[in-house]
Structures are given as structure tokens and as C-alpha cells.
Amino acid sequence: MSTRSSERNLFPSLDNLELTIRRRSRTNPILLNNSEMAAEGNSDLPVPDLRIMEELCQPSLNGRGGPIASIAIQATNFKLKNDMIQQVQNSCQFHGLPGDDANKHLDKFLHVTQSIKVNGVTDDALRLYLFPHSLTNHDTTWFDRLPRNSINTFEQTAKMFLGKYFxxxxxxxxxxxxxxxxxxxxxxxxxxxxxxxxxxxxx
Structure with a gap:
């Protein structure tokens, strides 16, 4: 019957660490090189530049922003008014459910936005800025995930929308x-x- 004292020691003693490393380095020379560099205090090992790391961790607007690119508008101080947004939201909302008709949604959206006019703003620009307000739930998430500044016209929006839902x-x-x-x-x-x-x- 074997006893604990007679069992083979599974973990060899590390009394002579340098000798152990040299023995193992015969099969893996990298171990020896690393231990020698550490013992000599070799400063050739790359040290991370903390200044660059700090800059990388700073908040940035790079890569942020929606898919709609900046559009030249003649009107000064243009902004979407609440009544415009509500008119779209109350008249045509697309939920992206299996029974929802993407073509019908576009037809209804175009019909609703025909009556919305702003001096110095083209119909295309108005529709482009109003369209996201006609989407709900995960449809809005889909739109927001489109590549940044990838949309310049409402026609592009309509094609992407139909590509996704039709x-x-x-x-x-x-x-x-x-x-x-x-x-x-x-x-x-x-x-x-x-x-x-x-x-x-x-x-």
C-alpha cells in the first residue's frame, strides 16, 4: 500500500530555478532567452506607450453620426418641427412585422409628405429627414446601423428599405x-x- 510520503512528487522543486530553466530550454530556447533578458534587466522589450493608450481611450466623435449625409439646404435655421414629425408618425408607421407591406408604406409616406413644405428645402431633403420617424422598434435600429453618411437622397433610402423589407x-x-x-x-x-x-x- 502506497503512502503519501512514498508518492512521486508531481511538481519538482524549484530550489534551483536557473538550472530548471536551462534544462527546459534545450527543448524551447525562447525560455532561456527570456529569462536571461529578465535577469540582465534588458530594456529591449517593447513597453506600451501610455500616452498613446490614453489618447485611444478618450471619447471621440469619429465613426459616430447617422447614415444621412449632410445636405446643402438654402433655408437658414431649418429644423424639423414637431407637427411635421407627428403628422408622419400618426399617418404612416412601419413596424416590420411579417404582414407589413414595405411598398404600401412608401406609397403612404410619399402621400403624407406631399403636403409638407418648407421654403428653401427640397421635397427630397424633407422626405430624407422625415423617413426615420416613420419607422418603429427594430426598424429604427436597422436604419441607425446603416453606414455613416451613406445616404444622400431619399431614393437611396427607399432602395435600402425595400432591399431589407421587400x-x-x-x-x-x-x-x-x-x-x-x-x-x-x-x-x-x-x-x-x-x-x-x-x-x-x-x-
Whole structure:
């Protein structure tokens, strides 16, 4: 029966540390070089520049800001008024749910913003600044994550929006629905015709 005293020592004694390092350095020469440099106080090892580290840790506006680039506007002191924002929010909100129609949202948004006018500000610029207010929840997050200063026109916004919420796969699905459309036995010709037109409108 073995006892604790007779068991082999799993951790060799480190009484002679230098000798242990030299033995191990036969298989890994880097250990010896590092220990010698440490013993000699070699200052060749790179020391992090604390000044640069401090600068890197300082808050910065680099990379911040929304996806809408700065647009030249003739009007002085232009800002979106609360009633403009509320008009958009009350009339057309896109939630990004499976049943939401991205094309219909754009049509409604364009209709609502037709009546909003500001001297010295183009319709395109107004729509560009108002569009984010028509989005809710994770749709706003999607918009905010677009590359900084990547949008210059409302048309670009509309294309990105449709690319996200009306992808080619959805177009193919709707085309298949239209191609394979059949009147159900329990619906009238008028009802079937209205549903057919609705499918075409969604495409």
C-alpha cells in the first residue's frame, strides 16, 4: 500500500530555478532567452506607450453620426418641427412585422409628405429627414446601423428599405401567388378579382 510520503512528487522543486530553466530550454530556447533578458534587466522589450493608450481611450466623435449625409439646404435655421414629425408618425408607421407591406408604406409616406413644405428645402431633403420617424422598434435600429453618411437622397433610402423589407425572395413568392392564383369555391368572382388585384399591387 502506497503512502503519501512514498508518492512521486508531481511538481519538482524549484530550489534551483536557473538550472530548471536551462534544462527546459534545450527543448524551447525562447525560455532561456527570456529569462536571461529578465535577469540582465534588458530594456529591449517593447513597453506600451501610455500616452498613446490614453489618447485611444478618450471619447471621440469619429465613426459616430447617422447614415444621412449632410445636405446643402438654402433655408437658414431649418429644423424639423414637431407637427411635421407627428403628422408622419400618426399617418404612416412601419413596424416590420411579417404582414407589413414595405411598398404600401412608401406609397403612404410619399402621400403624407406631399403636403409638407418648407421654403428653401427640397421635397427630397424633407422626405430624407422625415423617413426615420416613420419607422418603429427594430426598424429604427436597422436604419441607425446603416453606414455613416451613406445616404444622400431619399431614393437611396427607399432602395435600402425595400432591399431589407421587400427582398427578391418575397418578389418571387408574390409572382408565384399571382401565376397560380385560383378562385376559391366559397368566394364570388368579385371577391376573387379584388384579391387578385391586391396581390398585383403588393408586387
Amino acid at each position: 427582398p427578391p425572395s418575397m418578389v418571387i413568392k408574390l409572382i408565384n401567388e399571382i401565376t397560380n392564383f385560383r378562385q376559391r369555391p366559397d368566394e364570388s368572382l368579385f371577391e376573387a378579382w379584388e384579391l387578385y388585384k391586391l396581390s398585383i399591387d403588393r408586387c
